[in-house]
Amino acid sequence: MGKLMSSLRVKFRAMLSCLHPLLPKLVVPILSTCPASFSSQNTQLFSHNIPRSLSPSVSGFRGPGFCSGGSSPACLARGFASERAMEQGSISYINQRDAAEIDELLMGPLGFSVDQLMELAGLSVAASIAEVYKSSEYNRILVLCGPGNNGGDGLVAARHLYHFGYKLFVCYPKRTPKTLYTGLVTQLESLSIPFLPVEELPQSLADDFDLIVDAMFGFSFHGKPRPPFDDLIQRLVLLPNVDNGLKRRPAMVSVDIPSGWHVEEGDIDGSGIKPDMLVSLTAPKLCAKKFIGPHHFLGGRFVPPSIVEKYGLRLPPYPGTSMCVRIGKPPSVDISALRENYVSPELLEDRVMADPTDQFLAWFDEAVASGLREPNAMVLSTSGKGGNPSSRMVLLKGVDKNGFVWYTNYESQKAHELSENPHAALLFFWNDLNRQVRIEGTVQKVPADESEKYFHSRPRGSQLGAMVSKQSSVIAGRDVLYQAYKELEDKYPDGSLIPKPDYWGGYRLTPNRFEFWQGQPSRLHDRVQYSLREINGKQVWQIERLAP
Numbered sequence: 177m178g179k180l181m182s183s184l185r186v187k188f189r190a191m192l193s194c195l196h197p198l199l200p201k202l203v204v205p206i207l208s209t210c211p212a213s214f215s216s217q218n219t220q221l222f223s224h225n226i227p228r229s230l231s232p233s234v235s236g237f238r239g240p241g242f243c244s245g246g247s248s249p250a251c252l253a254r255g256f257a258s259e260r261a262m263e264q265g266s267i268s269y270i271n272q273r274d275a276a277e278i279d280e281l282l283m284g285p286l287g288f289s290v291d292q293l294m295e296l297a298g299l300s301v302a303a304s305i306a307e308v309y310k311s312s313e314y315n316r317i318l319v320l321c322g323p324g325n326n327g328g329d330g331l332v333a334a335r336h337l338y339h340f341g342y343k344l345f346v347c348y349p350k351r352t353p354k355t356l357y358t359g360l361v362t363q364l365e366s367l368s369i370p371f372l373p374v375e376e377l378p379q380s381l382a383d384d385f386d387l388i389v390d391a392m393f394g395f396s397f398h399g400k401p402r403p404p405f406d407d408l409i410q411r412l413v414l415l416p417n418v419d420n421g422l423k424r425r426p427a428m429v430s431v432d433i434p435s436g437w438h439v440e441e442g443d444i445d446g447s448g449i450k451p452d453m454l455v456s457l458t459a460p461k462l463c464a465k466k467f468i469g470p471h472h473f474l475g476g477r478f479v480p481p482s483i484v485e486k487y488g489l490r491l492p493p494y495p496g497t498s499m500c501v502r503i504g505k506p507p508s509v510d511i512s513a514l515r516e517n518y519v520s521p522e523l524l525e526d527r528v529m530a531d532p533t534d535q536f537l538a539w540f541d542e543a544v545a546s547g548l549r550e551p552n553a554m555v556l557s558t559s560g561k562g563g564n565p566s567s568r569m570v571l572l573k574g575v576d577k578n579g580f581v582w583y584t585n586y587e588s589q590k591a592h593e594l595s596e597n598p599h600a601a602l603l604f605f606w607n608d609l610n611r612q613v614r615i616e617g618t619v620q621k622v623p624a625d626e627s628e629k630y631f632h633s634r635p636r637g638s639q640l641g642a643m644v645s646k647q648s649s650v651i652a653g654r655d656v657l658y659q660a661y662k663e664l665e666d667k668y669p670d671g672s673l674i675p676k677p678d679y680w681g682g683y684r685l686t687p688n689r690f691e692f693w694q695g696q697p698s699r700l701h702d703r704v705q706y707s708l709r710e711i712n713g714k715q716v717w718q719i720e721r722l723a724p
């Protein structure tokens with residue numbers, strides 16, 4: 177149970193960090209004090225993508241009136257008539273002026289510094305890349321950094337990608353001599369990340385890199401790229417755009433705007449770069465509508481509700497604690513072509529533990545330590561007297577030499593099947609560790625006092641939920657559950673004891689076979705089986721290797 181507690185602690189930490197997006201609500205009252213006389217037409221460009229010295233001073237900023245509630249006629253009108261936030265599907269795309277204005281607000285009345293925004297932007301880029309391009313396949317990354325803040329985002333992304341396990345190279349030909357940038361360079365140098373001069377880049381970038389990050393120009397860019405960036409952009413354009421069968425082309429990722437594209441019109445004459453991934457920051461810019469690559473992500477999880485409201489932004493919610501979210505559908509895939517090449521430590525039959533439960537606990541600890549979500553989720557397969565198997569997930573709630581315990585409804589389908597046939601199988605799949613564990617054995621109910629104890633350790637909501645649900649029976653609708661729940665809530669007010677229903681309790685599977693599976697390259701996986709054999713009248717675990 178101690179092991180299960182540590183998985184609960186991981187979840188609790190994740191819950192706490194989910195709270196932080198709510199915090200920006202606190203700044204709304206500050207914003208509502210800004211004068212309402214602001215005219216956005218008068219706003220000069222000010223973005224975290226241009227050097228701060230070129231930006232209008234924050235103290236001279238005249239902010240627009242903000243709505244803190246959103247229900248006043250003015251707010252509603254702004255929400256409806258927002259021509260600024262242009263939608264494709266349900267997502268807003270913003271123009272260059274609004275992008276600059278939003279940055280100005282963030283770094284003015286909203287209290288952010290450019291360093292903070294850059295750190296979060298770079299982290300979002302790195303997180304998006306790691307989500308799509310695994311370091312086992314796309315290990316060598318070249319980051320092309322421009323002179324402004326887009327380049328700074330690239331430097332930050334390079335640092336995070338290094339820590340995520342990639343091998344980084346940076347090309348930063350026009351360095352900005354400001355403390356923020358020199359600090360970022362020092363950080364990368366301290367990680368021994370090589371800075372490659374443009375003239376030392378290999379002629380064909382496709383030979384030496386698996387992925388190229390284009391962090392040259394952001395949304396404040398106007399006009400034509402100057403040397404050496406014109407040449408770098410040209411090299412990206414000339415990257416082979418198909419896999420020639422012998423060599424995979426490097427993936428190309430653009431930060432916020434594909435360099436050389438018009439911020440609103442996109443790749444005007446069709447001769448610009450065609451990235452595979454675009455990581456839009458804060459909100460996608462209008463040019464992103466023209467992006468046709470397979471992976472469009474949004475990053476910059478710092479936009480407070482007041483900005484969302486003012487600009488009528490529709491942005492996808494970020495999942496859990498993630499720093500990035502995919503925009504639009506993931507690319508369709510050929511299921512038959514989906515394959516992973518597993519790289520794992522060896523699992524050798526003469527090195528595993530003598531007792532399979534000890535071996536299971538060692539792997540379980542590693543699954544918990546690696547931060548997997550619900551490492552105690554397992555597939556339970558049963559079959560009744562008809563012999564038809566059925567599977568479902570349940571949660572492991574206890575494990576020791578006596579067996580594996582889970583809790584459920586004694587009138588459910590699985591319970592009926594177990595009453596007819598007490599043989600069952602469990603399966604754990606720990607994807608990130610390339611591991612599965614199969615366990616087979618016989619099942620019996622746990623003693624009533626054990627179920628009773630566990631029932632009362634559950635949150636009250638779960639206790640009432642267990643009472644309400646006639647698990648696996650057909651019901652007329654969700655309302656039936658709500659109604660029954662409500663009645664029970666009234667019947668058992670806070671502090672009163674909720675009795676465990678007789679139809680709810682635990683099962684314990686006593687194993688007679690285990691198999692530990694560890695994925696290995698070229699499908700030469702390790703499979704180590706433990707089976708119970710009787711030797712000299714004693715039950716002993718025999719360990720054997722199985723062919724993959």
Ligand SMILES: Cc1cc2nc3c(=O)[nH]c(=O)nc-3n(C[C@H](O)[C@H](O)[C@H](O)COP(=O)(O)O)c2cc1C
Pocket residue numbers: 550553566567568569570571572582583584585588589590591647648
């Ligand atoms: C991750 C996960 C964990 C679950 N854990 C349990 C559990 O511990 N006990 C349970 O009765 N149902 C659990 N369920 C629901 C079961 O999968 C299933 O829907 C339910 O038990 C009814 O199954 P049956 O009709 O085959 O009896 C879980 C589902 C998921 C996805």
